[in-house]
Amino acid sequence: MLEPIHSTWQKRRSEFNHQWLKNRVLSALDAAGNVVQGEVGGDEARLLCDVVSIDLREWPRRRAEAMRLLESIEDSMSPKVFFAYPPLDNWEAELRVPCEQLVHDVWLHRHSIRKLRDNAIQALNDADVAYRTMLFVLDAPIGSFDRDESRRCFHELTIALRRVATSIEALPSRILLP
Numbered sequence: 001m002l003e004p005i006h007s008t009w010q011k012r013r014s015e016f017n018h019q020w021l022k023n024r025v026l027s028a029l030d031a032a033g034n035v036v037q038g039e040v041g042g043d044e045a046r047l048l049c050d051v052v053s054i055d056l057r058e059w060p061r062r063r064a065e066a067m068r069l070l071e072s073i074e075d076s077m078s079p080k081v082f083f084a085y086p087p088l089d090n091w092e093a094e095l096r097v098p099c100e101q102l103v104h105d106v107w108l109h110r111h112s113i114r115k116l117r118d119n120a121i122q123a124l125n126d127a128d129v130a131y132r133t134m135l136f137v138l139d140a141p142i143g144s145f146d147r148d149e150s151r152r153c154f155h156e157l158t159i160a161l162r163r164v165a166t167s168i169e170a171l172p173s174r175i176l177l178p
Helices: 003-036 042-057 059-071 073-077 079-084 093-110 113-139 147-169
Strands: none
Touching (some): 003 059, 003 147, 042 113, 059 073, 059 147, 073 079, 073 113, 079 093, 093 113, 113 147
16 A cells, blocks of 8 residues: 555656666766767767757756655655554554654664765755856857866766765665664
8 A cells, every 4th residue: 555655756766866867867978978088079979969968958857856856755755654554544643643753763763864865965966066067068169168177077977966876876765664
């Protein structure tokens, strides 16, 4: 019966972290890194830069999506959700409410949920700074930025986005008991 709650959060997590961030953006950044390093050129280089540019333009919307995901982890993944289903939902409120809170508090502490969430939020903020810096590189006319600066920007953005992926991956993948 808890599956819809769990799978909704997990589905959103997977869509952001695996399908979009890892499979599309980071893969495209890795390929674009070859362009920046001068290993790929010509039409292929322009195609790769276009792919990165299009995927990265989604960042503001995707960042907001990730923030909503992180803000909802406590409500979606806490074992307190078990108290909304039989047989625990039949408990008297004076017993159920304090037990629910106790289970939630122990879960938060034992699994460092808020620390993991805060790390992911910080990673999102760091990636946002790197994204904004990268916009200048992507929006510059071809040939108007120096190769060292573009390499640095690509490298910093790639590292920042990998940190986002790693921090979201560190969050619980299922409802954990305290």
